[in-house]
Amino acid sequence: MGEHAAVLTEGNRQLRLHDPALTELLDQEVAYQRDTLAMVAYASLADPSVLSAAGSVLGNVTVEGYVKSRYHPGTAAFDGVEELAVERAKAAFGAMYANVQPHSCSSANMSVLFSLLRPGDTILGLDLDAGGHLTHGSSASVTGRYFQALRYGLDAQGIIDYDQVADLARRHRPKLIIAGASAYPRTIDYARFRAVADEVGAYLLADISHIAGLVAAGQHPSPIDLAHITTTSTYKQLGGPRGGLILIGRDWDTLGPDGKTALATLMQRGVFPRSQGTPSPSAIAAKARALDLVTQPAFKELGARIASNARALSTSLARLGHHVLTGGTDNHMVLLDVSRSGLTGLVAEEALESCGILANKNRIPGDTKSPLIASGLRLGTNILSQRGMGTPEMEICAELVDSVLTNVTAVGDREYRLDAGVRRAAQDAVADLCHRFPVDGYHIAPSSSI
Missing domain, CATH: 3.40.640.10 (Type I PLP-dependent aspartate aminotransferase-like (Major domain))
Incomplete structure (x- = not known):
């Protein structure tokens, strides 16, 4: 074991021994990232070696x-x-x-x-x-x-x-x-x-x-x-x-x-x-x-997967009746106008989060809502692609989003109702998908499909 690795190993031992409260919170975050479907455009997964360097001496x-x-x-x-x-x-x-x-x-x-x-x-x-x-x-x-x-x-x-x-x-x-x-x-x-x-x-x-x-x-x-x-x-x-x-x-x-x-x-x-x-x-x-x-060849493969997955996600959401802004995407990002379904971005975000799906509210052109409410929803395929999901899984992800958003009833800009059975079914489907495509410690997981 090298000098740097020994320091980090000892640090982890001391953290577990002397600060169980913080250790528990960090363990909770690992589990949360593992078991949550992060369909976000603003983040990616860092390889464990990157995390190691970030915590270096x-x-x-x-x-x-x-x-x-x-x-x-x-x-x-x-x-x-x-x-x-x-x-x-x-x-x-x-x-x-x-x-x-x-x-x-x-x-x-x-x-x-x-x-x-x-x-x-x-x-x-x-x-x-x-x-x-x-x-x-x-x-x-x-x-x-x-x-x-x-x-x-x-x-x-x-x-x-x-x-x-x-x-x-x-x-x-x-x-x-x-x-x-x-x-x-x-x-x-x-x-x-x-x-x-x-x-x-x-x-x-x-x-x-x-x-x-x-x-x-x-x-x-x-x-x-x-x-x-x-x-x-x-x-x-x-x-x-x-x-x-x-x-x-x-x-x-x-x-x-x-x-x-x-x-x-x-x-x-x-x-x-x-x-x-x-x-x-x-x-x-x-x-x-x-x-x-x-700079490695695998990253180019990941980039291609991110882009193709975004196109597939956009197509699936549009097919299910959601209003996709600009009619599609050229990058990793898919934007929805959820106001046409009687929702606010905040309601859509919180309803999805309650089912284990992360996507964020976002203002859209002509928006009359504040940034904390918004009328749009922003989704992305960075982390989905890093977990190894391919275009078949994008249809599943779209159907999960659809199952939540089409069953949400907004009660004003901030409050909503969602049937408990719908929520449980979505949570179970998210758990199954995350289990099949784990955050397995690698920067780039192999794809399920080409």
Whole structure:
């Protein structure tokens, strides 16, 4: 047994011995993840080796700065870890530059914006109700308060309105355009965004937090050499720890707003010291491990399975009479308008959760409900696919969702009634499916079908 493994083994022994309350809660979470059908778009399963690295002795190391330019001594081993993570991030995405220190994609976005812009500068991002993200200029975020935020939306088919993007950009000349979404099920045309950005002299930021795994697996077009800068989280689809990345392709040496400093240098300074102090060394070790897995052939197979499963899930739900936004999906995400069934997103979410199925409420275009209620439901196939489920199981999953949603009676926006027999039947079916496709300790389980 190696030194690091011995430390973790002893740590687990002491935890069980001296803190049974915490141990019990952690054991409960393992069982919950094993026995719950997580049909969510915002998460993926981390391989046990990733979890091991995230709990490493690097948690005892404090660092500021970068390799060969640290503000603390004693970082020799971590220097190697960070270099490994950077090289693996570049390899996974075909990037020329990578920064692995951001604590999240949100903090990565903040670093980009505060490095390229001044207070009051104009930014253009996807409206939150159209599937955008808080950090893309929402009024609830500092990005919508510190900058002049304009928002583009969707056309009548629910596709990004690229003509509106171009019109707003020409009229308002934003300094930064953001191409990215947290609830958008279709392919994003980065080339069209870059053409608009070049026309108006704007920087283009691609936020691929939700689709990074599909990008790395070749299942979605990559923005790396089209956007000036690309950001992502490492846990939503990459099977990594909580954290973010900043990536740059061919524009790594493009000059920033001062006309002197390369974008790669600006991003280094933008993370530290501009917006973040010490990084999390153990999280960066976990990123390094996860990114190594991302570069393996099995991950490409997983990416293809995620995409095909999402299409199958969407088709099955539509066949059962549910209103699938945009009529389908190009990625891992399926969005439903549950208001047409007399439900709110909150009621749908809680009714499904009571049956052991996880999916989250989500606002949809034209939504009149608050974000805590919402009129939509967002589902995803990341974890289903990691467990080894294939297209036959997507029909079963759709039927389970349907069995719950068609038997729910909403009592206002928050309360509902669901027959106990329906709930028990759904719970039993979920238990059977989870038993047949266990979370078996592997990052990628073999598929049930091709």
